[in-house]
Amino acid sequence: IQMTQSPSSLSASVGDRVTITCRASEVIGDHLAWFQQKPGKPPKSLIHTASRLQSGVPSKFSGSGSGTDFTLTISSLQAEDFATYYCQQYRSYPLTFGGGTKVEVK
Amino acid sequence: QVQLVESGGGLVKPGGSLRLSCAASGFTFSDYYFSWIRQAPGKGLEWVSYISDNGRTRYYADSVRGRFTISRDAAKNSLYLQMNSLRAEDTAVYFCVRDRDKKYEYAFDVCGQGTMVTVSS
Numbered sequence: 602i603q604m605t606q607s608p609s610s611l612s613a614s615v616g617d618r619v620t621i622t623c624r625a626s627e628v629i630g631d632h633l634a635w636f637q638q639k640p641g642k643p644p645k646s647l648i649h650t651a652s653r654l655q656s657g658v659p660s661k662f663s664g665s666g667s668g669t670d671f672t673l674t675i676s677s678l679q680a681e682d683f684a685t686y687y688c689q690q691y692r693s694y695p696l697t698f699g700g701g702t703k704v705e706v707k
Numbered sequence: 708q709v710q711l712v713e714s715g716g717g718l719v720k721p722g723g724s725l726r727l728s729c730a731a732s733g734f735t736f737s738d739y740y741f742s743w744i745r746q747a748p749g750k751g752l753e754w755v756s757y758i759s760d761n762g763r764t765r766y767y768a769d770s771v772r773g774r775f776t777i778s779r780d781a782a783k784n785s786l787y788l789q790m791n792s793l794r795a796e797d798t799a800v801y802f803c804v805r806d807r808d809k810k811y812e813y814a815f816d817v818c819g820q821g822t823m824v825t826v827s828s
Contacts, residue, residue: 632813642820643821646818689815691813694754694766695754697754698752698754700751
């Protein structure tokens with residue numbers, strides 16, 4: 602299953618609302634996760650089952666979608682949110698990740 | 708605390724072998740399924756391999772099948788990745804991660820800090 606993320610990068614300011622999209626090459630139901638990764642660090646799980654926040658993840662992050670089209674939204678971007686974000690399908694193995702979206706400072 | 712710690716990375720020549728280890732602590736190791744994922748320098752995330760809670764089911768990415776072997780040792784609370792016939796394109800940071808729990812619910816909630824593997828002559 603191929604996962605296509607867009608955009609591959611975006612520039613935003615603190616306080617902005619940011620939306621990242623992810624499309625699966627076939628129906629995956631809600632078996633979709635989102636990760637945040639900062640340079641030199643492992644990926645951190647934010648959301649699973651398309652819209653469920655992992656424990657401890659702030660509510661400014663939200664996910665939506667089902668089937669093939671999904672969205673990650675950051676409601677009000679903060680300094681600590683500048684990072685690269687990845688989607689991942691876990692409907693079937695091999696697990697596959699999107700190519701990533703780098704969120705940079707405008 | 709709940710933790711995964713990888714080790715065993717290093718510099719190896721093309722065609723060589725390495726064995727990565729991942730030590731688990733702070734939770735019941737046998738309750739979880741695990742995966743290895745990797746990230747080449749400046750690139751995205753790639754899933755590599757999966758092993759079930761009892762070790763009987765294993766999956767591999769096409770790019771490593773036949774060269775890599777995943778295993779686990781319940782007595783040592785450890786996960787392993789034996790990597791043979793290494794290629795330059797295997798150069799990456801390798802992470803171990805909790806994949807699913809004993810109910811087969813998705814996890815990916817705990818990931819190690821990673822170990823760097825460099826394949827170069």
